[in-house]
């Protein structure tokens with residue numbers, strides 16, 4: 001394996017530096033220093049704590065490699081064979097939280113850059129490693145591009161794991177808050193009130209039986225889904241009948257679904273409950289939240305992240321076939337959501353390429369193959385070469 005030692009050293013350092021969402025400072029500084037060492041012309045950390053870098057080229061064309069600094073927490077430590085931040089290497093595999101999502105891919109990209117940037121390229125090579133992708137995908141990169149810290153690229157490569165294949169899209173994601181109100185009463189006399197928990201139960205059953213089964217299916221992205229992920233009721237004082245229940249729903253969307261088409265059938269389900277007097281009132285809305293960044297800044301976000309699917313034709317115009325041939329890659333669709341929700345929906349030719357099996361992401365005993373990472377180094381170098389030729393023409 002050509003890059004084995006370099007890969008082992010760098011991924012171990014990255015995994016040993018925990019960086020859950022909002023706590024990416026130490027990792028951001030390590031990566032900033034590494035980018036300076038590689039010799040990028042400009043390296044900076046933005047207001048929200050994302051790291052960006054530019055290697056200037058001969059023309060004013062821009063490409064962007066994009067990844068994220070944050071990872072989900074390790075969860076139950078007892079489920080791990082090896083401690084999550086030790087980067088234990090067993091044969092060909094490195095274990096640790098973030099190994100595949102996405103410190104392995106970052107490691108491969110940085111080593112590819114180190115080896116490639118010994119010469120000047122035709123285009124400007126831009127890198128972004130953002131904060132808070134796991135919580136509010138698309139938001140940090142949106143701010144980088146909207147604030148013009150990086151120029152809008154002709155091509156963007158999402159370095160999430162693809163098993164060395166080419167990812168061309170995924171379903172969108174939104175979080176929806178449903179509120180149902182009833183009427184409180186003494187729990188010894190439930191007939192005097194309207195129980196909001198019972199209303200919520202009915203709503204959830206209808207959601208599954210009437211709504212989810214009828215959601216649209218896309219021939220490539222798969223089926224849209226909706227499922228409850230959280231529930232809360234009040235008042236919490238006992239023994240009282242709850243007069244308010246709040247349900248948070250996870251909704252996965254296909255292309256062309258918008259806020260209106262997502263919310264309308266939910267309003268109809270609520271109206272059915274009101275008509276049958278099982279609830280007195282109700283409302284439905286997209287969740288809005290404010291996430292805190294390690295710099296002290298915060299980002300207000302509406303949790304509606306649309307689906308995307310890149311046209312093969314557009315990718316072929318930038319030489320994707322040559323890359324796929326070299327990597328023996330096929331087209332794949334990601335199961336999960338990525339920063340592509342903003343980038344690919346901003347009229348930028350976007351695809352995903354990275355080492356590792358994404359089924360390992362967010363799991364205990366997350367791991368990545370060093371051999372895959374080694375191939376990804378060559379893959380990222382090949383992307384630079386192919387784009388340089390195709391963009392210049």
Ligand SMILES: [Zn+2]
Nearest residue numbers: 068101102160
């Ligand atoms: Zn990821």
